[in-house]
Amino acid sequence: MKKYQNLSLLLLLSFLIFSCASKEKIVYYDNAGNDISNSVQKVNTRIQPDDLLMIIVSALDPNLALPFNLTSTTAVTRGNEAGVGQQSQQLYLVDGNGNIEFPVIGQINVLNRTKEEVIKELKSKISVYINNPIINVRIMNFKVTVQGEVNKPGVHTITSERLTVAEALSLSGDLTIYGNRKNILIMREENGKRIAKRIDITKVDFINSPFYYLKQNDIVYVEPNQTKVNSSAVGPNVSIIISIASLLITIATLIVRK
Structure with missing residues (x-):
């Protein structure tokens, strides 16, 4: 009986040792x-190819800013009986070389540049046409x-x-x-x-x-972690492990009976 108790205690201690987590x-x-x-840290997000940019130019006279903004599109929701659409601003797609086509001004390279750097260049170019333009740039994707x-x-x-x-x-x-x-x-x-x-x-x-x-x-x-790795390794070999465990239990039983 004492041998059975010692064996049970040994198995319990082994389980506790291997199951404890730090x-x-x-x-x-x-x-x-x-x-x-x-x-x-200061976060400086830099523009990359395939980025979608929303660039909005504003001025004291809104009419002066119109040529420098992409037109908005209207999307009608399916099943909307009233036919009311939702306005959405068109976006600039940065091409593989980091360029965008900007109204009036033409091609501008924005690759690896921050929003602040792009705003500074646009303000410099648009100021030729508008006094004190306000420019907002945002990465949408x-x-x-x-x-x-x-x-x-x-x-x-x-x-x-x-x-x-x-x-x-x-x-x-x-x-x-x-x-x-x-x-x-x-x-x-x-x-x-x-x-x-x-x-x-x-x-x-x-x-x-x-x-x-x-x-x-x-x-x-x-x-x-190692626990998941071990469990994954055990999965395909469950039958083998069960067989080995059964054999070990049989051997332990025979030893205890002696």
């Missing part, structure tokens, strides 16, 4: 307060992709151009219990090159990384 592996910002920079061990993977298009890694993960329903919080991969295209960075969100110092703020078309990938 707090540091799942808690976010574990060292908060120690490594946070006092300065906040700012999006990031989140994949891997999150609850809602997918492509997220946002109205703002300021998106952090934490916000992107929240939009994706946060990480699953199987997500590796210490090795999140971020991939982006910058200056014609693909670059990648891995960050650890269990330590708050990732906030100071240049990858903390995501950029247009970034990809965030949450890889599975």
